[in-house]
Amino acid sequence: MDSPAIATVNGEMQAEAHAHPAYLRHHFETVEQQREAASFGMWLFLLTEVMFFGGMFMAYLIYRNWYHAAFVAGSNTLNIWLGTINTAVLICSSFTMAMAVYSAEKRRRKSLVTYLILTIVLGLAFLGIKAVEYAEKFELHQVPGASFSIEQFVHPTDPKAVALAPDMAEKTQVYFSLYFAMTGMHALHMIIGISILLILVVRALGGAYTEGHMSTIENFGLYWHFVDIVWIFLFPLLYLISRYR
Amino acid sequence: MSSANTIVQLPDQSTAQLPRKHYLNQELGLKSWLLTGDHKRIAMLYLFSITFFFFIGGAFASLIRLQLLTPGSDLLAPDTYNKVFSMHGIVMIFLFLVPSVPATLGNFLIPIMIGAKDLAFPKINLLSWYLFVAGGLFILAAMILGGVDTGWTFTTPLSTHYLNTHVVTAALGIFIAGFASILTGLNFIVTIHRMRAPGMTWFRLPLFVWGHYAASILMVLGTPVLAITLVLVALERTIGIGVFDPTKGGDPLLFQHLFWFYSHPAVYIMILPGMAVISEVISTFSRKRIFGYTAVAFSSVAIAIFGFFVWEHHMFIMGVSNYSALVFSLLTMLVAVPSAIKIFNWSATLYKGSITFETPMLYAFGFLGLFTIGGLTGVFLGSMGMDVHLTETYFIVAHFHFVMVGGMLMAYLAGMHFWWPKITGRMYPEAISKLAAVVTFIGFIFTFFPQFILGYLGMPRRYASYPPEFQVLNVLSTAGASILAVGYLLPMLYMPWSLKYGKIAGNNPWQATGLEWQITSPPLTENFVETPIVDHEAYDYEWLANQTEHEVKTVG
Numbered sequence: 001m002d003s004p005a006i007a008t009v010n011g012e013m014q015a016e017a018h019a020h021p022a023y024l025r026h027h028f029e030t031v032e033q034q035r036e037a038a039s040f041g042m043w044l045f046l047l048t049e050v051m052f053f054g055g056m057f058m059a060y061l062i063y064r065n066w067y068h069a070a071f072v073a074g075s076n077t078l079n080i081w082l083g084t085i086n087t088a089v090l091i092c093s094s095f096t097m098a099m100a101v102y103s104a105e106k107r108r109r110k111s112l113v114t115y116l117i118l119t120i121v122l123g124l125a126f127l128g129i130k131a132v133e134y135a136e137k138f139e140l141h142q143v144p145g146a147s148f149s150i151e152q153f154v155h156p157t158d159p160k161a162v163a164l165a166p167d168m169a170e171k172t173q174v175y176f177s178l179y180f181a182m183t184g185m186h187a188l189h190m191i192i193g194i195s196i197l198l199i200l201v202v203r204a205l206g207g208a209y210t211e212g213h214m215s216t217i218e219n220f221g222l223y224w225h226f227v228d229i230v231w232i233f234l235f236p237l238l239y240l241i242s243r244y245r
Numbered sequence: 246m247s248s249a250n251t252i253v254q255l256p257d258q259s260t261a262q263l264p265r266k267h268y269l270n271q272e273l274g275l276k277s278w279l280l281t282g283d284h285k286r287i288a289m290l291y292l293f294s295i296t297f298f299f300f301i302g303g304a305f306a307s308l309i310r311l312q313l314l315t316p317g318s319d320l321l322a323p324d325t326y327n328k329v330f331s332m333h334g335i336v337m338i339f340l341f342l343v344p345s346v347p348a349t350l351g352n353f354l355i356p357i358m359i360g361a362k363d364l365a366f367p368k369i370n371l372l373s374w375y376l377f378v379a380g381g382l383f384i385l386a387a388m389i390l391g392g393v394d395t396g397w398t399f400t401t402p403l404s405t406h407y408l409n410t411h412v413v414t415a416a417l418g419i420f421i422a423g424f425a426s427i428l429t430g431l432n433f434i435v436t437i438h439r440m441r442a443p444g445m446t447w448f449r450l451p452l453f454v455w456g457h458y459a460a461s462i463l464m465v466l467g468t469p470v471l472a473i474t475l476v477l478v479a480l481e482r483t484i485g486i487g488v489f490d491p492t493k494g495g496d497p498l499l500f501q502h503l504f505w506f507y508s509h510p511a512v513y514i515m516i517l518p519g520m521a522v523i524s525e526v527i528s529t530f531s532r533k534r535i536f537g538y539t540a541v542a543f544s545s546v547a548i549a550i551f552g553f554f555v556w557e558h559h560m561f562i563m564g565v566s567n568y569s570a571l572v573f574s575l576l577t578m579l580v581a582v583p584s585a586i587k588i589f590n591w592s593a594t595l596y597k598g599s600i601t602f603e604t605p606m607l608y609a610f611g612f613l614g615l616f617t618i619g620g621l622t623g624v625f626l627g628s629m630g631m632d633v634h635l636t637e638t639y640f641i642v643a644h645f646h647f648v649m650v651g652g653m654l655m656a657y658l659a660g661m662h663f664w665w666p667k668i669t670g671r672m673y674p675e676a677i678s679k680l681a682a683v684v685t686f687i688g689f690i691f692t693f694f695p696q697f698i699l700g701y702l703g704m705p706r707r708y709a710s711y712p713p714e715f716q717v718l719n720v721l722s723t724a725g726a727s728i729l730a731v732g733y734l735l736p737m738l739y740m741p742w743s744l745k746y747g748k749i750a751g752n753n754p755w756q757a758t759g760l761e762w763q764i765t766s767p768p769l770t771e772n773f774v775e776t777p778i779v780d781h782e783a784y785d786y787e788w789l790a791n792q793t794e795h796e797v798k799t800v801g
Contacts, residue, residue, distance in 0.1 A: 025367075026362065026771075027361065027363035027364075028440075029776065033439060036439055037365040037366075037435050037436075037439040037440070040435050040438060041365065041366060041369075041431060041432075041435045044431045044434060044435065045431060048427050048431070048465050048466070049469070051467075051469040051470050052470070052472055052473050053473070055469075055470045055473035055477075055503050055506075056477075058499075058502075059477075059488055059499055062496070062499060063488075063494070063496075070494070143484075144484075144485055144487050144493060145485030145486070146485065170492075170493065171493075173487045173494060174487055174488065174493055174494040176486075177487045177488050177495070180480075181476075181480060181486060
């Protein structure tokens, strides 16, 4: 056999090389078993992530029903264009990630590295745009806490906006609390993802993942798509409440 | 068959020898332990850490009982008392009970019981221990810097607005330790699904594995919800978001829902591995297959599933709607069904079994009695009328200590004694350990039974002082706690002693059927010399007898 996976095995292990490629860890019987275990583990981890975000979606569901007017007013202050661009950026990054997995499968190292770097760039672009949006909220006193001002919701400057009673305007703080908690946790997942991507790039440059053993790339891809999907839920729930008015 | 044959002869230990190489001496030095991927060594790391935290939590418990010896607050100021019971709860639940059996015995035994060389993800297993230690250090830091006094429940808005203690540090510690628990659960589930030896079908798994499988489901699905809840509490304290803050439109009741959505299933995270131990011990010392194996296996899964739909019974007095309370009350009583299935099946296993009374069996009997009382009082509390009267009193305290300490801790000690020969290769001293089991049981009854009466009479929990008419029962409880402390200190003395001076155990000192008993004690690093092929059901004592005969023939 002269597959690339076996070519790297040193002389001493070559006798065993037929049954045990170097990347097969000792406690697994077969490569297939190792691959299935890794993939199953990743799916389970994503399940825990669903539960993690689920707590906040639950809170969102309840408060949006209770304080619908405040949620509409809060949502309408978000910058829909930045949100839309960010959605597009993130979907593109999912595409480049999928292409990275494909490249690993086809054992093309150069294109693997390129797609991973593209994914990093798009991820950073997303975070940059998010930072601009956050800064805007600070300037407009829309961050819950001591500096929060309900004035803009009681006496809105925009003639199209509906003025809220002070009592309901107070509740916009819950909307912004959830906005910051949900997008913040999402951004944290992006930051963790980008850090892992950096490690993957370094390893890929060193020759990993393009020699038949690519479950790390595959499973990271699952994580990245998951983070993307969370945003696909966050975008309409946070940005698009009653926008048609 | 004559009656003389029914009691099994345990093997002669005088000729037993330790294997030359095993997991404990394969590699030496601190580094070989701190960077190990071996599930057995990680189990030992966990054992040391949780024992340490158990004694920290125990020290706080002693302070509580000493304080309650007298009606006034003579020993501790009320503020300090609040911190003491909070730290007792936080340490005991998150740093002892949740990891107790799964992270030590589960880690050690699950791969061996299913015939695997290791858990599916050894590095993640090690990472989970480091996370656990990091979480523990945060909680220790909170303790040393001045403590936290929210109670283990972090009730809002008390925890977010009214207290000036180290809530965020403690919450962060629990958050991190929570990930240790998630990773352990994840590792177990993947291992049980993907690493079973040839022939080890789902219904040949020992019930120990089934119990851990069910508990792992709870760890994986429940713990993330606690994590996000604590994140929201921390964000509320630090940057002032208002998800639980009524002045900003948030609802403190939502915190209760999210918190108990984890913390009720957490009770089953704690008890299911204990039940898993009891199944093994009862079968081994009755020399019978567990009665109704399938029912016991599925009752674990049923407890895990029902466990997710009962959390609101912690909130009956918090202004939830009467109709939802009614539904949750009924669902709560439903959990009693699978628990009772277990108790009845264990009793039926004992019936006409060849019972012997070794130490693990004594602890298991303790478990049966105490858990039954704890479980039945849980049914009382599940009914709304009783709950309104008894909640936030010592009745609750007694109830969950019967389940957690009387149930889980008894099971933990049963398991520790039962598998000690396998883990260390040596026997614990039988006579003194029997004494410890009896002392623990008696001490436990004296400590917590009076608390049922105190609670029924109306003594509220979490107060540093109480009216003088409650003193007699409180003195009884404190006296019981001193006996209980002796019961826990004894194993701390004789277990380490046995490491050097204990009799050499041999491979299968109990004549038990599990795969773990068919390999050397202590096991080799790779567990099995060759992958076992399983061709019999769990608890097949006939198969074991044939094996033994075969062994004698070939050796002779």
